[in-house]
Amino acid sequence: MSKMNDMDPAGAVLWAPHDAEPDMIATRTLGFWLYLLSDAMIVASLFASYLVLNHRMNAAAGPTAGAVMHPLTALWETILLLSAILAYGLSLVALKRKDRRGVLAGFGVACMLGLGFLVMEGHEFADLALRGAVPERSGYLSALYTLVLYHAVHIVFALLWTAVMAVQVARQGFTPNVVYRLLNLKLFWFFQGFIWIYVFCFVDLTGALHVH
Amino acid sequence: MSTECQDPLQHPQVQMAHGGQYIAAYVFSLILSALPLFLVQEHGYSDTHLLFVVIAAAAAMTIIQGYFWLRLDVSRTQAWFTASFILFIPLVVLTIGLTAWMFATLYTRTMIPTLMHAPGFTH
Amino acid sequence: MLVHYPGPWTPLLGRLALRQIPYQNPILVWTFVLVVLAGALVVGAITYTRSWTYLWREWLTSVDHKKIGVMYCLLGLVMFFRGFIDGVMMRTQQVMAVGPHSPGYLGALHGYLPPYHFGQIYSAHGTIMILFAITPILVGLMNIIVPLQIGARDMAYPYLNALSFWLTAAATGLVMISLFVGDFSHAGWVGLIPLTELAYSPGVGVDYWIWAVQIGSVGTTLASINIIATIIKMRAPGMSWTKMPIFCWTALSTSVVGLSSFPVFTAAVALLSLDRYAGTHFFTAGLGGNLMLYTDLFWIWGHPEVYYVVLPAFGILSEIIPTFSEKPLFGYMTMAAASIAIGGVSWSVWLHHFFTMGAGPGVNAFFSIASMLVGIPTGVKVFNWAFTLYRGRVRFDLPMLWALAALVLLLTGGLTGMMLAMPAINYTVHNSVFVVAHFHNMLNVVGFACLGAINFWFPKVFGFKLDERIGKRAFWYFSAGTAVLFGCMYALGFMGMPRRLDYIPFPSWRPLLIGEEIGIVLFLISSYYLVKQLYVSIRNRAQYRVSGSDAWGTARSLEWLAHCPVPFYNFAVQPHINVRDEWAWRRQNGLGQTAPEHYEDIHLPNNTPIPLFIGVLTFALGFGLVWRMYWLALASLIAIIAAIIARAFDDDPGQTIPGERIRRIEAGLAGVLEGRVATGDVVVGGAVAFETRATKAAPRARDA
């Protein structure tokens, strides 16, 4: 019944022959992944808020989803963002080949494309704000701005982080600490792709649908 | 640490980078974004049908990006990533779904119908 | 973008001005005097004993999980005391302010607290007790025990661990400073919406609440990540999932709950702060806001948070009861499954906190059934504990008493919980003191478990037990206080008394309010004995010293294999796990004292002050945002990001402790256990562990 009876104390190994050092890189990336999942819960709450506040009543006689969405612009933003993510992914392929210049080139392309994404999105929202659709206008616009800009803030941090990692790769090379950070940054970039496709599908596309 | 003596680039998480798969996910994602966009702009179908198309596209992109980009599979290095990801899916669905349901009933019960269907506040 | 609020503003100080210091309020002035005196006493004592370097090197910059855990517990206990004083003040106000003819003192209409002050006190009481007392104590206990139970050297991320602690400490600092600079929220620990909106709370109180809970919740989320990763990645060789001690199972389940629910809270509070700072309309009644959305998001976190605190408590009971029954835990597998199940169900029950909102009967029915489902795994746990006692050899040591009382409280709490889960009953007692009695009942389960755990694991960390006789006295007064206070409160619930009443309109409630006051006096006596127990035990620590690694003689899990007190490296050689209750198995087979054949080098991270700096900067960030000193907030934010980047460039090489030194320390520890005094090379989890009366005059061991 109890496990105690099963084990013969005579031949048992009592002490590990060596310290079982956990795999540092795998441990660090798992922790960062858990952080990303917790971040996903914040995004889920923002999506839930958006869903609740995306009602005619929450527009408070201001613009509704159909009036502020430009799905075609959003598609261009999608292309820019996914390309930036792909560029970062390809720089990790260069990492596999120990190609330091390839890694740095990938970083550069990713940063440029990410910056392009931010400029385009900033332009879109500045345009919206100039037409009077500011977040203070209605509950719907508050939810819209917050959800989209929360993603944009992540991209800003992704760019900042990529720049820092470019310095580290250039100065320190591929030490274990640099490598685990590169892997974490990969998770971070790829995760933004996830969030963006939901923004694209459930904010931009359904906004054009007039389902609500 | 013992791992520091080894070459970090030999770590399986570095070694699993795969250019072809990354590009495949990229292309599929773009197609899956453009296709529903095209359908939505055309307005050829009813809105409810289109909504299903959008949801299906989002789900498909989740699977494609999850598999090809994040490598969420059951291999030894990735099992915990996949497990925690799958654990969070019902949580996200519960958060959004139950909230939406709750507020759908609340709106029908607490909003005054005449105000609800008025064309905005005109005065 | 930024909204208009009443009152002046200057660029340098924001809304802060001398008139924001409540120096006219005698209660606060005397509190301030007391706090200053106590602070001066502590600072003086540290200076007198010349312990500043020691404090800095051994505690404030430490990344050792045991020391961080001890600091967490200490922080939690101090805040527990603060929250308790708030409770005393509330009960006293309520008993004084009954009926229209009750007199008023200190400018109050009735009693001695005006409504706005009373509102702040109950809000602070709830916020502190849940987020800054019980949560830190539990996180601290998990911090200390989980790595020991799985045979690890430290948590998975020691640096992050220190950061989590200092973020929690920064949040606590914000709550405490709100006493003397400005005001605290009056809108309850839940942040009642739209009372927290700028129109109805134009002061800085709600801002204090927002930033304190926000920073605290970030800290707790990070702690959850750490515990999950530690359990997944750091288990000693041989420790399969089915051999893991049950406390680790509950810690895992609770951390998953924390990891997934705290972010929702972060989001809810962030949206509220956007409403207050940027003028958005998430939760306003007008202009398209939806105020119930806040309530919804809050309780998506709020209910799992309840299980976040109760699950480790269940784990503690599952450790204490087998130890003092001299029997393995009954139904280990079902207990683990029940722990996971409670965490899982916690995600679909939150609407029962607002059944009266007016949602459809289908919605109410769904959440009612889901809430009741929690009763199943909880019932399983109670029965399994009962069968752990069955055919055991039950001793009534102090930790066991706390655990058994927690078990009894869990039964009554379960009864009333089942009542509240029924919407038809909930309609009559929602927001009444019945609810208050219920959740105090359940949180007292956690409180009893925490006190049991502190008594249980104290010798593990510090090497000596807490005094049993005084402790039992504290226990009985505490139990009597619980019974009297919350018994009366349940009765008042049936009389329909709402919670948060500053003035009691109906004199017929007075007798039971007096009963509650008697209960709080019993609690006061108990807290006196608790402090006395700690003081006497530390003073006479030589006589409470435990011999051997097993302080109770019948302990079961792996942490009892390490020395009491635990050396900074936990285990000299990592143990290999053979069975579920490894220590009990070794002890019963005569392998308890078997020393490893050889000692290897141990690699440990270095101490770092950066988490402390980030904590201080976060406090400044919060303070700047509360008073809208935007320069301070911006500067702190940039400094935090800079500190994080700087840390990324400053790779910690760690330190390697040679095996030879480990062998020396181990030999020294063995000497200590035989009654000799260790000096020099021994650095242990407990600060006072190795001092005896004999060595009081001897120079303190300051070796790092």
Added chain:
Amino acid sequence: MSDCDPYNNDGTLAGGYMAERRWERARGLVPVLAAMLSGCAQKGFWLFHPKGAVARTEWHTTILDVAVMGGVILVAGGLVVAFLWRYRAGNRARTYDPHFTSSLVIEVLVWGIPLVVVGYLSYFSVKSVFATNPYNPLAVRQAVDRAGGGLREAYGERADPTVVDAMGAPPPATRPLQVEVVTTDWQWVFIYPHQRVATVNELVMPVHTPVEFDLTSATVVNDFFIPELVGEIDIMPGMRTKQALIASRTGTYHGYSDDYSGGGFSWMGFRARVESPQRFRSWIKKMQAQPVHLSYSRFRQLARPTINLSERISRFSQVQAGLFDHVVERVMEGRVYPTPLAMTENMTKPMKVRLIK
């Protein structure tokens, strides 16, 4: 009560006498305690003595739940206590078996019993949700049907609330009375739209007549609660909730807000008077003759933050048509009645608010 006569003190301080005296003092406390407890049981426990059909249904549900759960708790607690007693370390007679750590039969039982109990309670929970659902126009009538009956009748076949056809209009025995409730900071405005009268801080209802409430708030969230008559429902600004009750006995009951709404919350009570239909009609007549009229602009004055310390009642006639909807609409457009800084959480300049003394 001669044993606790305070004058029976001869000044001797012998030890034995002291002990006796202590006991006597304790005995003196007994009637006080008994009076405390019985006195409360008679009057104070409002939830124990429902005076309305809906409240009675809720109370019956409570009894049922406590009975079922109490049984389970007694079994579990009894097991714990019995095992603690039997297997205490000092008891040499007991068996000690550290290998008894799992048993399939017990596992099945400990999962099965809670499952069955929870299933049983869930069934009643769902039924009672529909039976007390404030939006269901049939709920009140059905509650009346059940009124007077015991548990068996409350949950009998006849009154199965799960099969209620919420859409079909019931043939009402009496025409229900419509009352619109608006809460302000910190008063209650009761509007009788068909009679075009309004009261502040007093609710008057005829007995044995269904009363249907529409509720909204001009400022923050409140909770409508009359413990003896009906359970709670939230009152939210910009939204309209509903509640319904029927009172079975005339009398004056206490109503109040049950959700903290700011500084004046503790004084935010109202009188709920249940009158005979004749007296109610004459009360309406008297109300309709009130000189003060209630328009929206008047309401805005009324809605300024006010603490009603003395439970003063105001009465209005000629209530502006559609006032309730107008208040809701204005709130949705962004109208707030801000609380002054000195009445919220400000510690330095307290109590700058309109007080009705």
